[in-house]
Amino acid sequence: MEIIKKKLLFSKLWLFLSISLLLFSCREEEDPSKNNHIYKPTAVSPSEIFPTEFGMPPLPADNPFTVEGIYLGRMLFYDPILSIDSSISCSSCHIQEFAFADPQKLSTGVFGLKTGRNAPSLFNMAYSRKFFWDARVNTLRDLVFEPIQAHNEMAMTLPLLETRLRRNQKYIDYFNKAFNTEPNLLDMSKAMEQFLLSIVSKDSRFNQFFPGTNSHLLNASELRGAFIFNGLVDFDAQGKTKGADCFHCHGGEMAQQQNPLMGGIASNGLPGAVVDKGVGGITNRSQDLGTFKAPSLLNIALTAPYMHDGRFNTLEEVVEHYSTGVNYDHPNIHPQMSAHGGIQLNLSQEQKDDLLAYLRTMTDFTFISNPAYSNPFK
């Protein structure tokens, strides 16, 4: 009897060891959320961020959206800790009420230094594959390091920035919540990438009108402006064109051409010598001199002054440029602009007014007051 009990005990021991071994061998598949020391961020589906009418953008596979990641990125965007003297943040030059553009011709960096170009607006960046006026950067993750380190913007050094973040309790907490890490520069850039990708502007009247089935949303002048914007340059016997062909470089639901070769990067015939090399300054190719990334025209009424150098103070001046001021002798003017013979459009005053009225339908008032993009420290 005793022997049988011992054998049974031995068998139970084997069973226990086998199951223990089995559990041990499967340890890799444990749910990390069950570990009290690891925080599991809350996933955000891209379908919650991007509207179906825009389609789904390409997204970085190694940086899925989380509530905590987006929030951390937003904190960093609004925090002057990123600048050398803690005087300015990203939001100092990218202001929400101006569609994250800057009403100054050139922005003011640390120590009162001026930037070299007008600060572009920030929205719907998930759909872009080139960033900055000269299209020199391909990802938002890389983009964030440029203004942080630029001597005339934030002038920060990366080691100092990392040290600051690591000494800051709120960032220690939030890096842990978002990435289960201590503050570090890579995850900083990924958090900022998440926030920047999540900024979407989609609720202007233009966007509601865009399918073309809601013409009642626009008044008569705005509707005429739509036809001028989307009409091709075609002069009649009196020399009047029915369209201004804006849509080739500023078309689609986001009023922006994303393909560089189809008008996404172009010279729009700005008069005067090419002072700023633009894309040519990056590629060192003569055919790129004086070309720039064509911006979205969504919220364009909010983003004065205009062009890479902020040379035009008003939308009226911009429209006048395309009507009478295009330099068709610019060596790299986009072929689309000069294909009609290099003749000034000479739009009538009514056409210009209509075009302006249409451009103003592109303002998204919901976007500029959306609390999801606002300063989290207020």
Next chain:
Amino acid sequence: MKKYSILTLIAVLGILGLSSCEKKPIDPPANNEPLELTLNWVGLINGKDLPALGTNTFSPKSSGELIDITNWAFIVSHLALIKDDGDTVLLGDGYQWISPRGKRTQFTYKGIPSGNYKGISFMIGLDSAVNHGDPNKWPADHPLNPNLNGMHWGWSGGYIFQALDGLFKDTAAGSSSKGFSFHTATMPLVRNYELPFSFSIEKSSKTATINMHAERFFSFPNNIALKTKSVSHSEGTLEFQLMEKILENMQGGVFELADVK
């Protein structure tokens, strides 16, 4: 007896446990590796490689004009291999966006059935339902995604099937350049192409080279003088007629299946 039952139970549990821990089932080795075909679309102008030539380089065309093609892109559908018996084998889903300047010229297709083929066929343009369907339904990396290719008119106008843009100089009139722009669109301007070439795919993957002779847009059988008319967006009678002539030139020999090896 009981001892053996317990030991058997332990053994079964162990086997089950170990098998449940496998991360991925291992597929049995395939007897026939799927064959691949790489399709290489080579943009040429007067026999020279177009992308390598770069922009700001003018090449002669007919009519004494010089041209610099800055952008050439087109959308293909029903892209297929033609079998000897006339049946077709669709390559992928049959759609492609090709852009020599944008360096979208080489595509590899898997699962090609072995056999003898007599050519490649495709359509430049789209079926009406696709052309006028919701362009935002396509995944971010699909060739028909408008945010990727930038070749959708917006609204309900459908896609630009082909864009050919650039600069030209009328050498007789001096050296200043002007733009040209030919954008093919609308259903009546959809065209089919069939490129004959006998080849077989049996034991190994192959690469097919399609040469694309850009200068032929303007030269055969119709001479297109850019100084006369340098723009067509397929709208209106004159632009439509001009585009028809250009498409006739395209069918006259822009595309050539030069090699399969």
